[in-house]
Amino acid sequence: MSDTLYIDRLRKTYGTLRALDDVTFSVAPGEIFGFVGSNGAGKSTTMRIILGVLAADSGQVRLGEKPIDFDRRRRIGYMPEERGLYPKMKVGDQLTYLARLHGMSRADAEASARTWTDRLEVGTRYDDNVADLSLGNQQRVQLAAALVHDPAVLVLDEPFSGLDPVAVDVMSDVLKDKAAQGVPILFSSHQLELVERLCDRVGIISRGAMTALGSVDELRTRDGNVLEVAGPDPSYGWADALPGVLAAEYTPEVTRLRVSPDVDDQAVLTAALAHGPVHRFAAAPPTLTELFRELV
Numbered sequence: 001m002s003d004t005l006y007i008d009r010l011r012k013t014y015g016t017l018r019a020l021d022d023v024t025f026s027v028a029p030g031e032i033f034g035f036v037g038s039n040g041a042g043k044s045t046t047m048r049i050i051l052g053v054l055a056a057d058s059g060q061v062r063l064g065e066k067p068i069d070f071d072r073r074r075r076i077g078y079m080p081e082e083r084g085l086y087p088k089m090k091v092g093d094q095l096t097y098l099a100r101l102h103g104m105s106r107a108d109a110e111a112s113a114r115t116w117t118d119r120l121e122v123g124t125r126y127d128d129n130v131a132d133l134s135l136g137n138q139q140r141v142q143l144a145a146a147l148v149h150d151p152a153v154l155v156l157d158e159p160f161s162g163l164d165p166v167a168v169d170v171m172s173d174v175l176k177d178k179a180a181q182g183v184p185i186l187f188s189s190h191q192l193e194l195v196e197r198l199c200d201r202v203g204i205i206s207r208g209a210m211t212a213l214g215s216v217d218e219l220r221t222r223d224g225n226v227l228e229v230a231g232p233d234p235s236y237g238w239a240d241a242l243p244g245v246l247a248a249e250y251t252p253e254v255t256r257l258r259v260s261p262d263v264d265d266q267a268v269l270t271a272a273l274a275h276g277p278v279h280r281f282a283a284a285p286p287t288l289t290e291l292f293r294e295l296v
Helices: 043-051 091-099 106-119 135-147 166-182 192-198 217-218 263-272 289-296
Strands: 005-014 018-026 032-036 058-063 076-080 153-156 185-188 201-206 210-215 224-232 245-248 254-258 279-285
Touching: 005 043, 005 245, 018 043, 018 058, 018 210, 032 043, 032 166, 032 192, 043 076, 043 153, 043 185, 043 224, 043 245, 076 135, 091 106, 091 135, 091 254, 135 166, 166 185, 166 192, 192 289, 210 217, 210 289, 217 289, 224 263, 254 263
Parallel strands: 032 185, 032 201, 076 153, 153 185
Antiparallel strands: 005 018, 005 058, 201 210, 224 254, 224 279, 245 254
């Protein structure tokens, strides 16, 4: 079982620009953590500090209870947003070389390179130069480079960028398998539907500060639950004074109600039926994409 990855009160400034402002979260063993934000929000800076590529002005990154040092950093599998592969080097030679840098024997490194290229469906390109691969296949090899040394932690910056749906499914299965083995996984992505589907918890960062943190369900209901009612004439304003209704939005097609967690939904349904037939009555919390637009 791997240790928990702790990111504790990270701060980083560039002149007058505060890139990170007390960024704090953790990724538990077996957890897939989605790290989302707009371009320039601080995601890559956080990841580079975890890897030691950048130094924080203050704060700490720990693996378990100990700060990450050189030896512990070798246990991390990292996939940068910018492809970091040698374009004129063969796929297999490159993965073997990277695995050996992490302390694997040549035999183990070659076996692992074969395993991961086959698993990520680029095994037929094992003896090709990286530059001769499509961008999608280069992305698969980049993920193989993060996995080839059997890391205890995965930190992946936009791993699904540029992938077709089949490749997305392959990578998703790999991440779920690694999480099932107890590996903490931190990844960033702009594909919020994918984050919503894959992740146990999500952190939203904006202008260097964490603005939301929790499970997808917790985030989607953080400002109250949402009920959608199709049927009553919205001109009545029938829900405005109901107990537990925090806000009401009326359109010709549907009434959307933001309600408190303890609202009596049967009382809401009864009030709706008093104004006419109800064709649909359902909970409809915002998607992660809608929430992201509200927060960022």
